[in-house]
Amino acid sequence: MSKKETKHTFEQSLSKLEKIVQALEQGDVALEDSLKMYEEGIQLSKECLETLGKAEVKIKQLTKDLNGKLQLSDFEE
Amino acid sequence: MSDNKIVSVSELTRQIKGVLELGFANLWVQGEISNFKLHTSGHLYFTLKDEQAQISAVMWRSRVAQLRFRPADGMKVMVRGNITVYEPRGNYQIDCAHIQPLGKGDLQIAFEQLKQKLFNEGLFDDNNKKPLPEFPQKIGIVTSPTGAAIRDMIAVISRRFPSVEIILVPVKVQGLGAAEEIAQAIRDINDRSLVDVIIIGRGGGSLEDLWAFNEEVVARAVYHSKTPVISAVGHEVDFSISDFVADLRAPTPSAAAELVVKDKNEVVELIRNFCYTMTSTMNNSIDSYKQTIAHLTQSYSFNKPHDLLRQRSQHVDDLHRRLEQNLTHQYVLLRQQVTSLDSRIKTLDPTLVLKRGYVIVRQSNRIVSKRKDASNGAVEIEFHDGSIDAEITGKRK
DSSP: OOSSOOSSOHHHHHHHHHHHHHHHHHTOSOHHHHHHHHHHHHHHHHHHHHHHTOOSOEEEEEEEOTTSOEEEEEOOO | OTTOOOOOHHHHHHHHHHHHHHHTOSEEEEEEEEEEEEOTTSOEEEEEEOSSOEEEEEEOHHHHTTOSSOOOTTOEEEEEEEEEEEGGGTEEEEEEEEEEESSSOHHHHHHHHHHHHHHHHTTTOGGGOOOOOSSOSEEEEEEOSSSHHHHHHHHHHHHHOOSSEEEEEEOOOSSTTHHHHHHHHHHHHHHTTOOSEEEEEEOOOOTTTTGGGGSHHHHHHHHHOSSOEEEEESSTTOOOHHHHHSSEEOSSHHHHHHHHSOOHHHHHHHHHHHHHHHHHHHHHHHHHHHHHHHHHHTSTTTTHHHHHHHHHHHHHHHHHHHHHHHHHHHHHHHHHHHHHHHHHHHHHOHHHHHHTTOOEEEETTEEOOSGGGOOSEEEEEEETTEEEEEEEOOOOO
16 A cells, blocks of 8 residues: 555546546536636646556466465566 | 975065075166155155066165255156165165266256256346456456466466556365365355455366356355456366356466456557547637637737727817807907997997096095085096096085
8 A cells, every 4th residue: 555545546537537528518616616627637637647657567476375364476577 | 385385475575685686786777756855854755667577666865865966857867876775664675876868968857957956046147247447456366377268368467457456366276175265265255355356267178177167055155245257267268167157257277367357458549548538628719718818818808998098088079179160159249249339338438428528536545526526625536538627616506
């Protein structure tokens, strides 16, 4: 588990971003609300792009120890 | 026997048994199954026949367990076994060690039979298929830790969408116990709710090699998995039972990796488009507000105060004009009045009367206009051209 776990999953963030874009495009949002939404949208897109920027796949393996208990460990190819 | 020696039925049967069982050991017989019966004891009983003859056949429970398919009436088979004699009934039969279907292999038959069975139970129903997550964060992979399949999948996922975590559950993918290991792995990963999607699979091989993925225990584990499962077994042409039960079949493990994650670059492109759309809509919206404001400031409503002011001042002017008119009128009237009064006043001017010979008598600064107001003493008599002093000396009768 990373310490800085964001509140939303990537999928949630992206879908929220999509909704904001749609709402703004429809144009029936009050100016002040739309400015807030715009700020949130830009923030979300930053977060998403940051997630996408991660360069390496993390690989773990799920194995059983001697007592038959499941444990996660790093996987060496 | 040459001495017409009489033997008992038991003796005869024993001798026949000896001849038959020694003479017909470990042979292969081909025929069609009929009167097939799986006894509650677990033993199989059937008749093997062709057009002209038939022979009873039996397969004991311990060997039945090793059969991969289920024999049925009308099935053409080859059996390997020995002839045995059942003394109590004087019957001979073939005791089968192995049965295999003619034409198709036993694995093929087993595959079709299990497929039909699970289909009938509804394990392949589309209604039961779970949607795959669009952006899984954790991907479980149930496969051999040493095969080409895992390397290929890691490579594809790393290339396409590296911001995920892969959790490998290493299993045997062929040989004894492989199916049970795969099924257990699927259950373990489900129990811990570890991942968003599971890929089970292995690289290509013979039907024998891929067999674990055709076993019922794997099919049921896939069916009961709460996490969506992608089945990726062998090559494109290989179909396995797990493919039919899984929520998605991938033709190969690499293809599964392609299907499970989107291409990062496409998503980046999508997000950039979102940003562009948001920014341009915001700009458009602000421009349009600006335009609206500009339009409003030029509008009648916005300028109404000015207009009102103008209207009011016009009204004032109007009133003023009317007031002036009124005043002029009044003035003329007043002038006429004044003129008439003036002429009347002029007729009343006392000096004119004085000029005609009248005088004004004042005593103690009061005008004496009546006889009784006058008393003896000094008086002032005013003429039109000046005054004189006089004295009243007495009143006449």
